[in-house]
Amino acid sequence: MTTLVIAGLTVGLQLRSPGIEIPVNATASTWSETMCAATGRIDEEMEGLFTLDTLTGDLQCAVLNGRTTKFAGLFRNNILNDLGVDATKKPNFMLLTGAASFPGQAGNTRPGDCVVYVIDSTTGRIAVYGVPWQRSVAARGSAQQGSLILLDTGTARNVMIRN
Template identity: 55%
Template sequence: MGGLCGVAAIAGVLLSHPSNTVLEIPVQASATRTETMAAATGEVDTNAEGLFTLDFLTGDLQCYVVNTRNQNGPPSLFRSNVMGDLQIDPTSKPQFMLLVGRAIFQGGRTVNARPANSVVYVIDSVSGNFVAYGIPWQENVASRGGAQTGALIPISKGSARNVMIREP
């Protein structure tokens, strides 16, 4: 009888404590914005992140990647202008959002280049249009400490808004 009470007491103590299991989701990204500029970071390859900036006044989007092999060496820089891709009227005042997501592409690899591990999304909240851009990253150039330049490549476009909004 005493043993049974002991087992019951131990079971009661164990069952009264909630599980402390916590789901950890590793996220290494940041973003911020002002009235005229947005910035975010995202993984380019396993050794480096890129700094993505979007100038609201000009529509210029760029990805700046520090040289991880030579800190004094030139950085890599990729650019594009989002105004045409988002079909924005140049006389309007767009309201941009900038987000960076992780994407490990299975296809599209060649000997010299593959898409980087990030996709940068630009959304115009006035029209609802969005564009996703990829980075043509060359790991072999980065591993030698070389700088890369080029255009950010639109890989997908769409609209987040399902109805047209008319101005009064």
């Protein structure tokens, strides 16, 4: 697996013999003063667009079906309570996705194939969320919705910084 990172875009290439399809897995993230966005693979043919409204703390994932080119799911959560962040203190958020596999999770509903990390760089607090993806519902072509699953929280900063 070869990984290439260019200005916030991560591309993984798996090289194969000539004449055989080369799978490409690309994720990207970007931000502005009031919005963060990142992409990640939810399922074999599903791409998720994660957006975070930095003014309200609303995190959502809109899942695009690769076959129909239509949105197949919408999952939401508000991250302010999970991170213990006071929105009036002007948090500074970052949003990243990562590949994930949950082999111990049985049943129809289990987290999708990626997770989304939310980081408040002001406090150093981190939260990671999964998408409760129902593969049988997706196979029928039906839309699904629900809440993002808070998987864990933590901190990236070991010391308190004074304001």
